[in-house]
Amino acid sequence: MFEKRKSLSYKQEHALELLDDNEDIISLLISKGVINQNGGYIEIDETFLDFFEQILEVNEVINTAYINDNFEQVKQNILYYLQENNDGRKNSYLKAVKSTLKKIGRVTKRNIVDLKRNVENTFKTEPSFKVKLLKLENHRKKLSDIKNLIEQTEQLITEDERTFFATALDEELRIITVNLQLQLRESRHNLIETQKQIVEFINQIKSQSAFIEKLRQVKYLKDQFEIRGKSNINALLVNANALAFEKKPSYPLKLSLDELLGDKSRESIKKINGKLKTKVKPVVLVADRISAEYLELETENEIHINMDEVRNNFAASGNHLFDFIQHYQFPREVTYEERITVYCQMISMYENDLEISEKYSRHEAIEYAMVHPKSKRR
Amino acid sequence: MKVPKQTAEIFDILSKGQFICSNSSNERTRKLFDIIAEEDNFDLLHDYFTAINFILEEGNEYYYLSRLESKADLERKIETAFRWIDIVDFFKSFDTAFTSGFRFQPSDILVKLNVDAVLKDKLDGLKRWSKKDSYKESIEHIITKILCAEGFTELENEILNEYKVLSSFHYLENLISSINIPEDTQDEIPE
Numbered sequence: 381m382f383e384k385r386k387s388l389s390y391k392q393e394h395a396l397e398l399l400d401d402n403e404d405i406i407s408l409l410i411s412k413g414v415i416n417q418n419g420g421y422i423e424i425d426e427t428f429l430d431f432f433e434q435i436l437e438v439n440e441v442i443n444t445a446y447i448n449d450n451f452e453q454v455k456q457n458i459l460y461y462l463q464e465n466n467d468g469r470k471n472s473y474l475k476a477v478k479s480t481l482k483k484i485g486r487v488t489k490r491n492i493v494d495l496k497r498n499v500e501n502t503f504k505t506e507p508s509f510k511v512k513l514l515k516l517e518n519h520r521k522k523l524s525d526i527k528n529l530i531e532q533t534e535q536l537i538t539e540d541e542r543t544f545f546a547t548a549l550d551e552e553l554r555i556i557t558v559n560l561q562l563q564l565r566e567s568r569h570n571l572i573e574t575q576k577q578i579v580e581f582i583n584q585i586k587s588q589s590a591f592i593e594k595l596r597q598v599k600y601l602k603d604q605f606e607i608r609g610k611s612n613i614n615a616l617l618v619n620a621n622a623l624a625f626e627k628k629p630s631y632p633l634k635l636s637l638d639e640l641l642g643d644k645s646r647e648s649i650k651k652i653n654g655k656l657k658t659k660v661k662p663v664v665l666v667a668d669r670i671s672a673e674y675l676e677l678e679t680e681n682e683i684h685i686n687m688d689e690v691r692n693n694f695a696a697s698g699n700h701l702f703d704f705i706q707h708y709q710f711p712r713e714v715t716y717e718e719r720i721t722v723y724c725q726m727i728s729m730y731e732n733d734l735e736i737s738e739k740y741s742r743h744e745a746i747e748y749a750m751v752h753p754k755s756k757r758r
Numbered sequence: 759m760k761v762p763k764q765t766a767e768i769f770d771i772l773s774k775g776q777f778i779c780s781n782s783s784n785e786r787t788r789k790l791f792d793i794i795a796e797e798d799n800f801d802l803l804h805d806y807f808t809a810i811n812f813i814l815e816e817g818n819e820y821y822y823l824s825r826l827e828s829k830a831d832l833e834r835k836i837e838t839a840f841r842w843i844d845i846v847d848f849f850k851s852f853d854t855a856f857t858s859g860f861r862f863q864p865s866d867i868l869v870k871l872n873v874d875a876v877l878k879d880k881l882d883g884l885k886r887w888s889k890k891d892s893y894k895e896s897i898e899h900i901i902t903k904i905l906c907a908e909g910f911t912e913l914e915n916e917i918l919n920e921y922k923v924l925s926s927f928h929y930l931e932n933l934i935s936s937i938n939i940p941e942d943t944q945d946e947i948p949e
Contacts (some may be wrong), residue, residue, distance in 0.1 A: 592854055592933060598937050599847045600947050602840060603883075612938045617835040620933070621828035622815070623775035624908060708831075742870045 445488055447529045454480045454536065458544045474550060481556050482531060485563035491526055492570045495519060499574065502582045509589035513582065520578050527571055530564050536559065589652065682713040685722065691730050694753060701726060701751035702735065702743065727751060761806050762793050768803065773812070776909040777926035780819040783860060783914045794821050801847040817932070819858070819925035841887050842930050845900060848880045857931065860923040861914065864897050 410417050414428055454477055461473040481726060498525075499519050506512035537545065537557050601607040608614055617625075639645055690708065697704050704721050714722070727734060739750040762768075767791055771778055771803040780791045794800055794814075804814045811908050812823045828835070840862075849856040871878050871893055881893060888899040901921060910930065914922040939947075 426918050431870055501916060588854065591935060593851055594935055595843075595847055596936070597844055597933055597944060601939065601943070602843055607937075608836070610939065610943045613836070613839065614832065616936060617839055618832060618931075618936075619837065621813075621824040621826065622929075623773065623812075623823045623825065624777075624929070625828065625830045626775055627830070627834075628774055744761050 381438065403645070408671065424457075446527070447484060450480050450484050450487065451533060451536070453531060454484070457518050458541050462544060474553065478550075478553055478556055481553075482558050485560045488526065488530060488533075488567050489563055495526070496570070496574050496577075497524060499578055499581065503585075509585060509592065513585050513589065516578055516582050518587070520575070522530075523571060523575055523578065527568070530568055530571070530694075534561065534564055538745075685710060685714070687725065687729055690722070690726065693732065694726070697731070698753075702741070702748045723748070761802055762796075762799055764793050765803065765806065767808070768794065772814070772821065774881075777817075777858050777924065778821045779909075779924040779926050781922075783912060783922060791821065798800065800936050814851055816920040817926070818928045820929065822926070824927065839933065841904070843934060844880075844884055844887065845904060846930050846934060848877070848884055848900075850878050851880055856923065857928050858923055861920055862923075863918060863920050864894075864901055865919070868894060 414425055426537045456475045456684050457473045457480065461470055461477065464470050464473060499516065502512060502515045502519065506515060536574065537560065545553070567633070598607065598611070602612055623656055640649070691703075693708070694701060694704050699707075702723055709717075727736065735752050737750045740747050742748075761853060766837070768778065771787070771790070778787055778791050778794065780788065780795075782788050782791070794803060800816065807814045807823065812825060815822050816825050853860070853862070856862070861915075867877075871881065878893075881896060884900060885891075885896060887904065888896040890896040890899050901911065904914075906913065907922070909924065910927050911921045911923050914920055
């Protein structure tokens with residue numbers, strides 16, 4: 381039940397389960413005031429709760445008042461001790477002082493450990509920035525309280541009640557005071573460290589929460605379309621020339637043609653070519669059937685002029701070449717121009733068989749050389 | 759002037775509007791950061807880039823380039839800044855600790871969307887930039903195509919699909935922090 385002291389509701393049934401359904405024990409505890417009953421819920425009485433926490437040293441709440449109480453008690457007891465003449469009573473006061481001094485050392489240390497843990501827990505787990513900040517500020521206040529108490533206690537031992545510590549010649553008291561001083565010094569060092577941490581945490585939270593707050597305001601104005609008029613964003617951005625604002629530049633450099641012709645780029649070209657897949661499938665065009673007409677054989681007759689025959693006939697004629705060709709009966713119709721061509725062809729083909737004279741004759745617009753067969757004339 | 763031999767690589771990254779961050783998970787980028795941060799190198803590179811009209815700027819654990827006169831016009835800058843404000847706002851609502859060094863998975867955001875109506879609402883607002891209908895695609899688009907592409911986050915763990923916020927995120931935070939809202943306007947803004 382003590383374990384669940386933090387939760388607000390502890391049902392009576394749970395307690396019954398623990399006690400094997402023995403309601404008598406619960407009613408006894410309630411009647412003695414150890415447990416308070418509230419409807420179906422029960423809770424441990426505050427006084428006992430404090431007692432358990434003190435004994436088990438698990439208190440989470442840092443209680444500076446408790447140290448303060450002890451401190452006052454020591455002071456009073458010292459006063460009684462100095463005023464009292466009876467040895468027996470003097471000793472009882474001395475005993476009280478010793479036990480309280482021991483307690484102060486222990487409690488102070490305990491408190492510092494708790495404080496440190498609380499600070500860290502607050503920083504790590506508290507979700508709300510504002511509450512977190514307030515809590516940390518509170519811890520800081522507690523810390524300075526503890527610090528004050530330590531100083532006061534030290535002063536008490538070393539300065540204020542010097543008479544008491546000098547007169548009460550007790551070996552145990554001396555050891556206790558020395559121990560206490562050592563504990564206090566250690567505590568002070570711990571406190572300084574904790575204080576540093578608190579300040580650091582507070583600063584972190586402040587800067588973070590300040591940013592969140594700023595972001596919220598900026599976002600609000602932006603969503604209301606008021607930001608450009610109501611803040612300095614325009615001026616700010618005019619001066620912000622970071623490249624991050626610009627479009628991603630691309631540098632379209634042309635490929636080096638020489639490089640492309642090289643063997644190295646062949647692989648790359650092949651790769652890229654492989655990637656280039658158009659969805660359009662090339663349709664192979666099928667040619668039409670070749671029509672039967674084209675396949676039919678067709679003969680075209682051309683009458684060829686046999687030059688050899690012309691020469692042989694010429695050799696037998698005794699006429700000169702031009703005249704001979706003009707009157708020669710070719711196997712087909714031959715025009716005047718063609719006849720002249722044949723004349724020229726005859727001369728160039730059978731130059732050796734002909735005798736080309738220096739004499740010229742005219743026929744219409746053409747001047748031609750007189751040509752005779754060679755062998756016939758000689 | 760003897761500039762470090764990695765200058766071309768540095769310029770290659772920075773000239774694209776990217777950042778070189780000290781907490782990048784890419785070893786090469788961290789190395790480049792160390793090179794710029796080395797004594798004398800910053801001044802050398804600064805002078806070198808100034809000669810080609812760029813200014814090497816130093817931020818909190820990151821470097822970037824700016825110009826004397828921006829090529830982007832004011833409208834474009836406002837547009838970009840608005841986009842950043844929306845995005846930073848969204849991720850800060852997702853987790854107030856979302857800043858340099860923060861690690862996250864897109865699925866975390868998706869899970870939180872189901873229980874946080876405000877976050878959902880903000881993501882709907884971001885559709886303007888992501889142009890995606892499904893929440894999943896929208897988040898992915900914002901993370902990969904905006905935050906990662908502009909160098910504010912990077913994929914650190916491919917297996918877990920875990921992203922890391924880089925120190926360049928401070929740039930966005932600083933930009934937003936430096937927007938000054940007059941006090942009487944601040945009072946108009948509801949809590």
